[in-house]
Amino acid sequence: MNEQLQPLKKQPRAGKAGRSGTQDDIVYAHIFEAILEQRLAPGTKLSEEALGEIFGVSRTIIRRALSRLAHEGVVLLRPNRGAVVASPSVEEARQVFMARRLVERAITELAVQHATAEQIAELRQMVNDERDSFSRGDRGAGIRLSGEFHLKLAEAAKNAPLISFQRSLVSQTSLIIAQYESGNRSHCSYDEHTQLIDAIEARNAELAVDLMMHHMDHIDSKLNLDEESASDDLHAVFSHLLQTKKPGRSPAKI
């Protein structure tokens, strides 16, 4: 069997205060990251027991993490059939992007009103991290950090429901990008993020919204959603058949 189970046994408890949700968060974050980095292909089955052994926790924890991922649309939970990595169809991707435009516009306007100097500084820091990731060639981390930038922006908007929704949308967007983006292109140009921060700092709502909308245009213009929709659709539809036969690209290391 695959006996490479490992590192994170229970040492988090060695930390300081026993934050109860820590284990959940670790498992959630690792699976999410694995999906973004395409070490877990869409359609891959996520066995509770296997994940439990790998992370050194019981199925209870795994189940919660999977449930959370499912709620964010990154994982599909089929009753009595287990969980698989979601493989959003083109139509689903289109819906996510439509919703994001809506939300990003509102977030941008609110962020212009409410963003504090500290938050703006944090945003700039995140853009730096993002740039570093891409310069290191760490595409998965780049996608993730880019998403976290948009999430941070949502926090600046000071509207809890919008933040929550944005979290879900960003997660799904990240999955879509990982799945559909044409291979080599830098996807979420961090300089657009920088310009956006500048506009927010200048409290120029009109410009900020304009930049954000163009940013959205750029993101989904880089996806293969429109033209090659048919082939991608097929791939998505039959991805559950493709997972067993390809040892060349091992999704083993979760």
Place this chain on the structure above:
Amino acid sequence: MNEQLQPLKKQPRAGKAGRSGTQDDIVYAHIFEAILEQRLAPGTKLSEEALGEIFGVSRTIIRRALSRLAHEGVVLLRPNRGAVVASPSVEEARQVFMARRLVERAITELAVQHATAEQIAELRQMVNDERDSFSRGDRGAGIRLSGEFHLKLAEAAKNAPLISFQRSLVSQTSLIIAQYESGNRSHCSYDEHTQLIDAIEARNAELAVDLMMHHMDHIDSKLNLDEESASDDLHAVFSHLLQTKKPGRSPAKI
């Protein structure tokens, strides 16, 4: 002790297909309904064990239902402290309403484009049910049906993320209304709903959005800042489920 537990043991299994999520849904729906009908006041503690006895299921099921309610913002889950009925602050209510305006505008525009004749018919039926509930004086059911109307409208918009977000917003709105609305006023006027359907059926986007925005205005103009208390005895709240010897009120959908 309190031995009048479990009307709903496991007979659902006797039905047709064993939909596994049924028990979760039952518990979820009953707690949600109890909150809306103010049989559970904001701040009331929701003990896992007590609820498990009442519904005749183990804490596992209760926990999932509570988790789901928490994600929708209707229940607050405090680590190691248990769950309580959420008591949204005025600020939180304001944020929810802001988000709802945003979403309802988008939903209305999309519904005008995509609503089918069948969906419009269903919407009209829901308004009828809503009116019936109010004429019966069943305020809780009225609030719930009013929320379901808006949710149905979201479905007509054909955008899955928006539907999911709307579900959460409607839940929280219902809680806010139950908590803040001054007692006797009819709250979500169903005639406004009817006008809205008419505009949608006529494919008049501008009018529909206008009506929806006015509808939103009316809703939050009816709120005040007083709260009313309700029972915090879980057994009393769910007494209609506890029929040991009273078959008179068969809880049909259990």
Place this chain on the structure above:
DNA sequence: AACACTGCGATTGTACACAATGGTTAGTGG
């Protein structure tokens, strides 16, 4: 040969037992 049915294996769904946490209260000292 193709289809249907039944038994089997694997995996998820549920319940329960135990561990850990936090609030509460009683008891003691100032």
Place this chain on the structure above:
DNA sequence: CCACTAACCATTGTGTACAATCGCAGTGTT
């Protein structure tokens, strides 16, 4: 009499055993 400490108890968090379910394979029949 009040404040502070410490042990208790109630409640949640986690792990695990058992049961139910689904897909698949093997076999028999048309």
